[in-house]
Every structure is written in C-alpha cells, then in structure tokens.
Amino acid sequence: MQLSVEISKYPLHSDYIPFIxxxxxxxxxxxxxxxxxxxxxxxxxxxxxxxxxxxxxEMKASYEQFGKSVFVCKFISGDLSPEV
Structure with a gap:
C-alpha cells in the first residue's frame, strides 16, 4: 500500500533552521x-x-539530537505525488 504524508517540524528553539x-x-x-x-x-x-x-x-533522531520539537503530519493513503 502506498502512503502520502505532509509533515512540518516546529523546533522549540530560536535558531530553528538547522533543526529543520x-x-x-x-x-x-x-x-x-x-x-x-x-x-x-x-x-x-x-x-x-x-x-x-x-x-x-528520523523523528526519534531529531528528538535525541535537538530536544523538543512539534511535528504536524497529515497521512493520506495512496500515492498523491505530483506528476512529473
């Protein structure tokens, strides 16, 4: 079964770019x-x-390396990737 996920990471840190x-x-x-x-x-x-x-x-690695972060995810069954 194919899966499509949209994920955003929100590190609880002022210097957030390297974390993302x-x-x-x-x-x-x-x-x-x-x-x-x-x-x-x-x-x-x-x-x-x-x-x-x-x-x-990779989420576990992020928590271990950088500490607290919020991940917001949407999971959709099927392959909804844009046609290339």
Missing amino acids: KSFIDRVNQHGELQVITNTMSTQIFGEYDVVMGVLQK
Missing part, C-alpha cells in the same frame, strides 16, 4: 522515498511500511 534542515536532509537519504520540500512543509511518498519506518527513525 537536518531532519529534511536525513529523510532525503532514503532513496526509496519521493520527498518534496517547499517553504511550508515536506511531502513524503512511498510504500506504507517504508514511510512509517523512516518517520519513526
């Missing part, structure tokens, strides 16, 4: 996912179990 960039960079290292980032959010598309595994791993 680190998460996006780590998610982009997973070549089995399609990742699209814009100024408002990051969209992730791929196989359900792969997407959920990557999010679990």
Whole structure:
C-alpha cells in the first residue's frame, strides 16, 4: 500500500533552521522515498511500511539530537505525488 504524508517540524528553539534542515536532509537519504520540500512543509511518498519506518527513525533522531520539537503530519493513503 502506498502512503502520502505532509509533515512540518516546529523546533522549540530560536535558531530553528538547522533543526529543520537536518531532519529534511536525513529523510532525503532514503532513496526509496519521493520527498518534496517547499517553504511550508515536506511531502513524503512511498510504500506504507517504508514511510512509517523512516518517520519513526528520523523523528526519534531529531528528538535525541535537538530536544523538543512539534511535528504536524497529515497521512493520506495512496500515492498523491505530483506528476512529473
């Protein structure tokens, strides 16, 4: 089953850009996912179990490395990636 996720990270820190960039960079290292980032959010598309595994791993790494953050996510079944 395919999954589409829109995710935004809100670090509870005044210097928030490196915190967000680190998460996006780590998610982009997973070549089995399609990742699209814009100024408002990051969209992730791929196989359900792969997407959920990557999010679990990378969100935990973010908390361990940077401390408190808020993640806001929308999960939609199916592949809603834009046609290229």
